[in-house]
Amino acid sequence: MMPVLTRGQKLLAVVAVVIIALYVTGAATQNRSTAPADPSQHGLVKALGGLFGGPPQARLDELAAPCLSGDRLSIKDSCVLTVASSDEDIREVRLKPDRVVSLKTRAPRGDSPVEETLEGGSTVDVAVDGDGVEIRLVCKECTVIVGGE
Numbered sequence: 473m474m475p476v477l478t479r480g481q482k483l484l485a486v487v488a489v490v491i492i493a494l495y496v497t498g499a500a501t502q503n504r505s506t507a508p509a510d511p512s513q514h515g516l517v518k519a520l521g522g523l524f525g526g527p528p529q530a531r532l533d534e535l536a537a538p539c540l541s542g543d544r545l546s547i548k549d550s551c552v553l554t555v556a557s558s559d560e561d562i563r564e565v566r567l568k569p570d571r572v573v574s575l576k577t578r579a580p581r582g583d584s585p586v587e588e589t590l591e592g593g594s595t596v597d598v599a600v601d602g603d604g605v606e607i608r609l610v611c612k613e614c615t616v617i618v619g620g621e
Contacts, residue, residue: 526564526597527561527562527563527564527599529564529566529597529619530563530565535553536554536556537552537553537554538551540618543617543618543620544615544616544618545609545615545616545618547573547609547614548612548613549610549611549612550609552606552608553565553618554606554607555606556604557603559602560602561601561602562580562599563599563600563602564597564598564599564600565597565607565618565619566595566597566598566618566620567590567595567597567598567617567618568593568594568595568596568616568617568620569592569609569611569614569615569616569617570592570593570614570615571611571612571613571614572589572590572591572592573592573609573611573616574588574609575590575596575607575608575609575610576607576608577605577606577607577608580599580600581601
């Protein structure tokens with residue numbers, strides 16, 4: 473005859489099963505390469521990220537730049553895109569340049585500089601904290617679409 477489990481024991485058993493299932497799923501979906509692991513590229517992380525979503529996009533009315541017209545930055549040499557402060561902890565500014573663009577800004581929640589070269593036709597989401605930030609974009613002559621899906 474099997475002993476009757478208490479409610480606490482049943483709950484503990486369910487939690488143990490969930491942990492084991494997550495471990496097995498994580499092991500089954502891991503990338504087998506020898507390169508350093510990028511946790512954001514893990515199958516389980518992608519699935520959970522798709523389920524819960526990411527940070528919101530900064531609205532166009534939170535962006536200002538002398539080269540901004542509608543949702544496009546028309547850059548000749550350089551332009552500084554200013555993202556206003558917000559109550560949101562983290563937001564993203566989506567950028568899609570038509571040519572190679574150099575980007576300089578600061579990391580969210582810190583003062584560390586971030587420099588990146590954006591390829592033409594690529595889409596990149598720049599993380600911005602609630603304090604707002606200036607994003608400096610440099611190219612000889614290019615157009616960058618701001619926002620969008």
